[in-house]
Amino acid sequence: MHRLLPVITFLAVAATAVSAATPLLPSESPGVVQRFIDVLRNNMSLGSLPDGTPMLAEPPAERAQPIFSAPLAQHVYDRGFVSGVFEACGGAWQDQSFNPLVAQLKARADLSPKQQGFAVMLHNAAKEQATNRIAEEDCTTELKSSALATLAAQVKAKLPK
Numbered sequence: 559m560h561r562l563l564p565v566i567t568f569l570a571v572a573a574t575a576v577s578a579a580t581p582l583l584p585s586e587s588p589g590v591v592q593r594f595i596d597v598l599r600n601n602m603s604l605g606s607l608p609d610g611t612p613m614l615a616e617p618p619a620e621r622a623q624p625i626f627s628a629p630l631a632q633h634v635y636d637r638g639f640v641s642g643v644f645e646a647c648g649g650a651w652q653d654q655s656f657n658p659l660v661a662q663l664k665a666r667a668d669l670s671p672k673q674q675g676f677a678v679m680l681h682n683a684a685k686e687q688a689t690n691r692i693a694e695e696d697c698t699t700e701l702k703s704s705a706l707a708t709l710a711a712q713v714k715a716k717l718p719k
Contacts, residue, residue, distance in 0.1 A: 586684075588628060591635045594687075598679050599625065605679040607671045608664070625676050626669070629718035634659070637712050638681035642688020643705040647697035655709055656681065662717050 598605075599621055605613040625631075637659050644651035659681060663674045692701070 586632075586635060586639065586687075588632060591628075591631055594635065594680060594683050595625065595631060598676070598683060602676070602679075605675050607675045608660075608678075609671070613672065613675050626673050627719055630677075631680065633712065633715075633718050634677045634680045635684045636708070638684025639688045640705050640709045640712065641681065642685035643692060643697075643701065644709075645685060646689045646692045647702055647705070649702075649705075651685070655713075656685075658713050666717060668719075 599616060602613050603615040607613055637655060641651040641655040643649075644655060660674075660678070663669055663677050669677075
């Protein structure tokens with residue numbers, strides 16, 4: 559994670575500038591999510607596969623293909639954002655959000671280790687975006703309730719194809 563911190567910080571600042579007027583929950587625009595994906599894919603070698611092996615940089619032809627579907631990318635990003643709300647508000651984000659997401663990813667036989675590792679990168683970037691965005695705000699009861707409701711729906715739902 560520490561190797562990704564400069565990239566995640568850049569993404570968080572850029573996305574905040576692009577989307578400062580959008581509501582915290584439930585979702586970021588697909589354009590913002592795609593920008594996160596593009597930057598992260600250009601820095602793929604900073605990520606790790608589920609077994610801890612470093613990911614390899616992608617050749618241009620491979621990078622031109624989607625790493626996974628837009629609905630799955632949106633779900634992972636939104637889940638990471640909810641994790642960030644939990645972290646900023648003192649919640650157990652790993653137990654409540656991240657670990658269940660990783661279990662869902664591992665249970666999907668159609669996702670390669672590379673896709674699972676990239677999903678973790680995207681989750682962590684979105685988490686950092688949320689913690690940066692709400693660091694200046696108080697964690698209100700309404701925000702916590704909204705995060706819990708969003709998380710409950712995300713955990714209950716199957717991962718999109």
